[in-house]
Amino acid sequence: MSTNQKPGPVVNEWARPYWDYAKQNKFCLQQCNDCGKHIFYPRIACPHCGSSDVKWVEVSGKGRIYSYTVVENNAPSAFQADVPYVVAIIKLEEGVQLLSNVVECDPYQLEFDMPVEVVFEKLDEEVTLPKFRPVKG
Amino acid sequence: MSSLKNKVAIVGIGEVPTGRFPEKAAIYHAIESARLAIADAGISKDDIDFVMPTASLYSSQFNTELVTCRIPEELGLKNAHTNCQIFAGGSSGSCFLSMAGSLINSGVAKYVLCAHAERLGTGVTAQGGIDLFSQAGISVEWEVPYGQHYSSIAAMSTGRYLHETGCTDEHMAAVCVSNRKWAELNPNAAFRKPLSLEEVLSSKMLSTPLRAKQSNMLFDGGSAFIITSAERARDLTDRPAYLLGTGGRVTHFAFSQEPDVTRFGWAQAGKDAFEEAGITPQDVDVAEIYDSYPIYQIIGLEELGFCGRGEAGELFLKGDTWPGGKLPCTTNGGMLSQGHTGAGGGVALIVEAARQLMGKAGDRQVPGARFAVETGTGGTYMDAQVSVLGTEIV
Numbered sequence: 001m002s003t004n005q006k007p008g009p010v011v012n013e014w015a016r017p018y019w020d021y022a023k024q025n026k027f028c029l030q031q032c033n034d035c036g037k038h039i040f041y042p043r044i045a046c047p048h049c050g051s052s053d054v055k056w057v058e059v060s061g062k063g064r065i066y067s068y069t070v071v072e073n074n075a076p077s078a079f080q081a082d083v084p085y086v087v088a089i090i091k092l093e094e095g096v097q098l099l100s101n102v103v104e105c106d107p108y109q110l111e112f113d114m115p116v117e118v119v120f121e122k123l124d125e126e127v128t129l130p131k132f133r134p135v136k137g
Numbered sequence: 138m139s140s141l142k143n144k145v146a147i148v149g150i151g152e153v154p155t156g157r158f159p160e161k162a163a164i165y166h167a168i169e170s171a172r173l174a175i176a177d178a179g180i181s182k183d184d185i186d187f188v189m190p191t192a193s194l195y196s197s198q199f200n201t202e203l204v205t206c207r208i209p210e211e212l213g214l215k216n217a218h219t220n221c222q223i224f225a226g227g228s229s230g231s232c233f234l235s236m237a238g239s240l241i242n243s244g245v246a247k248y249v250l251c252a253h254a255e256r257l258g259t260g261v262t263a264q265g266g267i268d269l270f271s272q273a274g275i276s277v278e279w280e281v282p283y284g285q286h287y288s289s290i291a292a293m294s295t296g297r298y299l300h301e302t303g304c305t306d307e308h309m310a311a312v313c314v315s316n317r318k319w320a321e322l323n324p325n326a327a328f329r330k331p332l333s334l335e336e337v338l339s340s341k342m343l344s345t346p347l348r349a350k351q352s353n354m355l356f357d358g359g360s361a362f363i364i365t366s367a368e369r370a371r372d373l374t375d376r377p378a379y380l381l382g383t384g385g386r387v388t389h390f391a392f393s394q395e396p397d398v399t400r401f402g403w404a405q406a407g408k409d410a411f412e413e414a415g416i417t418p419q420d421v422d423v424a425e426i427y428d429s430y431p432i433y434q435i436i437g438l439e440e441l442g443f444c445g446r447g448e449a450g451e452l453f454l455k456g457d458t459w460p461g462g463k464l465p466c467t468t469n470g471g472m473l474s475q476g477h478t479g480a481g482g483g484v485a486l487i488v489e490a491a492r493q494l495m496g497k498a499g500d501r502q503v504p505g506a507r508f509a510v511e512t513g514t515g516g517t518y519m520d521a522q523v524s525v526l527g528t529e530i531v
């Protein structure tokens with residue numbers, strides 16, 4: 001807990017493809033072959049219909065900022081050097097949502113519902129984290 | 138589904154002060170609270186047949202002691218047949234009522250001792266507390282790597298709510314001021330000095346738009362209560378706190394999976410609880426609404442139907458929720474002013490609801506309180522638990 005090393009994701013085996021794709025700078029989600037819905041985070045079976053017939057598909061990586069905050073103080077130890085940093089919930093075009101950081105921006109110019117797109121940030125040799133930046137123009 | 142309505146009641150409450158007590162072992166807070174609750178109920182310790190501790194977060198060693206019968210041994214309970222932990226984070230108090238109530242109603246238990254103790258104030262460092270709560274209840278695969286923690290969570294609820302409703306930082310700060318006014322009257326509260334809007338609004342920014350004085354602080358403390366059947370309750374006291382209705386909804390584990398971080402499941406949970414009780418929010422004399430951060434107390438009042446969307450802030454600002462106001466709210470001062478003791482924040486609200494109904498709230502007694510509502514939510518606001526209690530069977 002007292003270490004300042006950034007925590008990487010503790011990866012479940014069935015989510016491994018998500019992180020492997022991210023390492024190749026590809027943003028992929030599970031999609032259900034039975035009900036057709038996209039799934040996030042990765043599951044062993046579709047949370048919408050219960051089917052275990054799911055596949056991996058590359059998706060747009062585009063979405064909107066549902067909510068966000070600029071962390072200025074009292075950050076977790078490993079993130080204290082990063083303040084101010086943005087934590088946000090992104091609603092993707094595919095209808096699922098996820099937590100991420102919004103980067104490559106002035107944190108104080110962000111807005112709710114602003115369009116964003118995925119970028120990839122290498123944490124170390126093992127892990128690349130999908131993050132988001134405002135769509136230009 | 139069989140209802141607990143009118144079947145069970147709280148007959149005794151106990152609580153120790155919330156604060157920093159480096160000289161006191163964690164077990165003290167449980168044992169002293171339990172002793173006070175047993176004395177308040179006017180029963181013998183040996184009447185208790187079921188001990189139901191909730192969890193402590195500061196130490197897995199201490200938590201295991203709670204699981205492995207330390208409370209019955211410390212108290213010398215001769216007739217306890219079971220010691221079994223119930224834990225749902227901040228919902229633990231609400232779950233005590235439904236779980237212990239079910240055991241009473243089914244005849245499995247006669248007198249259940251529900252107890253909590255925590256040492257998050259002196260058992261961990263300040264940064265240790267922040268780091269603990271940047272992992273506890275937060276997905277280590279999907280959120281921890283992005284620097285998520287409870288301030289950023291509350292900030293994202295607050296920001297989106299302000300965006301959708303047009304409410305202001307002042308409305309959020311007003312919740313802190315209201316809770317402090319109650320805490321000034323609460324000898325067990327950690328913070329008892331008057332607090333102004335200006336102080337809240339000028340305190341350090343944590344995660345925009347959430348400021349330091351809009352954040353709970355972690356403390357040591359404990360609380361306990363005794364629950365039994367409505368029949369036995371009537372023999373013990375003229376004024377038990379009867380359970381009239383409950384409602385609940387589970388909405389998410391990972392905060393980012395919650396579709397509406399400004400509503401959650403409160404509307405449905407509240408509707409179920411009020412319908413079972415057969416009363417409406419207008420009948421409620423005291424609303425013990427779970428805070429931990431101001432936004433959640435505002436959402437709670439609005440979604441339960443005490444006022445419309447975007448209107449709760451004005452109630453806090455105008456003083457309707459203050460001592461002497463029309464809608465006394467979170468009358469122990471809540472986690473923002475009595476102090477946050479982990480699962481105990483919710484247990485303390487149950488104890489406070491019972492205290493008000495039993496007429497034992499001293500300087501902060503709401504005169505003639507007949508109906509109380511209590512809410513609890515655990516983890517990253519993963520669920521919505523609502524309990525309606527009253528001084529009489531309805």
Ligand SMILES: [Zn+2]
Pocket residue numbers: 032033034035036037046047048049050051
């Ligand atoms: Zn499906």
